[in-house]
Amino acid sequence: MSQIKIVIAGPRGNMGKEAVKMVEKVTDFELLAVVDSRNNGKMVRDLEGLPPLEVPVYEQMEECLQKHQPDVLIDLTNPKFGRKHMEAAFKFGVSPVVGTTGFTDQDLLELDAIAKSQKIGAIIAPNFAIGAILMMKFAQTAAKYMPDVEIIERHHDRKLDAPSGTAIKTAQLISEVREKKNQGHPEEREELAGARGADYEGMKIHSVRQPGLVAHQEVVFGSVGQTLTIRHDSINRESFMPGIELAVRAVKNIESLVYGLEHLMD
Known part of the structure; x- marks a missing residue:
């Protein structure tokens, strides 16, 4: 079974902490790095409330993606950074799975156009439960x-x-x-x-x-x-983790932006 390589943005938030734990538990998921608004150069083990993992922390998304080349970015930050992080992911051929709300209809249209033009899957879910x-x-x-x-x-x-x-x-x-x-x-x-x-x-x-x-x-x-x-x-917030796992597995099989987890459920 091939590993799905993952970067998580927002690891210190309530959702981010649960996502780090989930990725660590799932046998075919591999956490390469996390992106945080502070703590650059530290390890995940240095962050309060997180597992003792030898996983590096970055402040700059592009630097992180360039160095580690993950398959999927899980973004659990906020609307201020969500779109920027998605655009960075597209730039490096990474599929974003985003739990941030607050995107406008115009944002969704523009992000979908980028995803389709590059044939990269992306998922934004208002709710992962x-x-x-x-x-x-x-x-x-x-x-x-x-x-x-x-x-x-x-x-x-x-x-x-x-x-x-x-x-x-x-x-x-x-x-x-x-x-x-x-x-x-x-x-x-x-x-x-x-x-x-x-x-x-x-x-x-x-x-x-x-x-x-x-x-x-x-x-x-x-x-x-x-x-x-x-x-x-x-x-x-553990209730949201099965939905994030579902999205991570599904995102590499699509070539556009999917808004809402319901589109992945029959």
Whole structure:
């Protein structure tokens, strides 16, 4: 079995720490290096909360990719660096697997064009939890029959974006099978601005940010005399690792940008 050679960006974050542990455990994965915003020249063993690995730390993505020539870059940083890291990966023929949200539609179009022109696979996933992907798929099915829907997403209070990428992706999938529909009383008014949440083609999206949470979402459907709630909870960040492993294995078999893990699941 040939080894899949990997570089991880963002190893000190909560997701990054779990990804380092996952790559170390999977027998045909090999961690070559990590890219961090500081700690250049150190080893992974020197970083708090990480396994005692003799794996080098770099601050500059291009330097790292040039020296180690991995097959896959796992990027778990933030929107500020996500696109730059993807462009660097394309430059060196490396397939990026990205867990950063906040990309614009224009970003996705431009990154997809680069991937196709170079025939390099890339995956951006708003959520790597397999259960969350199933939640989105089930919600899309339900929306065909119950078009009145609201989304409530709850995340830890360190999350930068609202609504979450998962909530937006859920709304986009639902919109593929649901006609635009204004919900609630036609003359309703907000006594406090934002009380009804964000609006996506008539669907309302509500964001909660609290310490103690990880990642949680429920999609609530209403109809005459009944409601249906589809809910997913990530109790810890280890829940995202099977999805990252799936993406790493799949990315070398595609030649374009795939946005959303659901496209890799039958």
